[in-house]
Amino acid sequence: MAKDDNADGGMPDVAVALSYEEVLTRLRNPAEAVETVHGWAEYVGVASEKPTHVVNGFCAKRDIQIDFFPGPDSGKMDILRRAHDEMGLDADRHIYVSDSRRDEVMAEKAGWEYMSLDEVRENVGWKVKEG
Numbered sequence: 001m002a003k004d005d006n007a008d009g010g011m012p013d014v015a016v017a018l019s020y021e022e023v024l025t026r027l028r029n030p031a032e033a034v035e036t037v038h039g040w041a042e043y044v045g046v047a048s049e050k051p052t053h054v055v056n057g058f059c060a061k062r063d064i065q066i067d068f069f070p071g072p073d074s075g076k077m078d079i080l081r082r083a084h085d086e087m088g089l090d091a092d093r094h095i096y097v098s099d100s101r102r103d104e105v106m107a108e109k110a111g112w113e114y115m116s117l118d119e120v121r122e123n124v125g126w127k128v129k130e131g
Helices: 030-038 052-061 075-085 101-109 117-124
Strands: 014-019 043-047 093-098 113-116
Touching (some): 093 117
Parallel strands (some): 093 113
């Protein structure tokens, strides 16, 4: 799906947030995974409990382009709420990808659909690091 399909009455715009701890750091090729998501999502971001400089450094070293990320001391719940309500992400669907029951509950409270890492991995072929 091209990003501008919705302008022609096609598929809805989608915002996707990936858990830094539960998804990005566990993937063999996180840059490729984010690039894949950019192919069908209007907005791609990262939610994390880590400080902003940690997430930004990880993404910069791997040339990962993201549209939204944690602010100082914001945490996952805050970034999901801000991305959904305040950042102007004009998306019809908001999907949060993680790998924990805690994150699933948090996503639902923040108004995001939850998808597990395993579900996404099976659908798009992401490879997880061994061990």
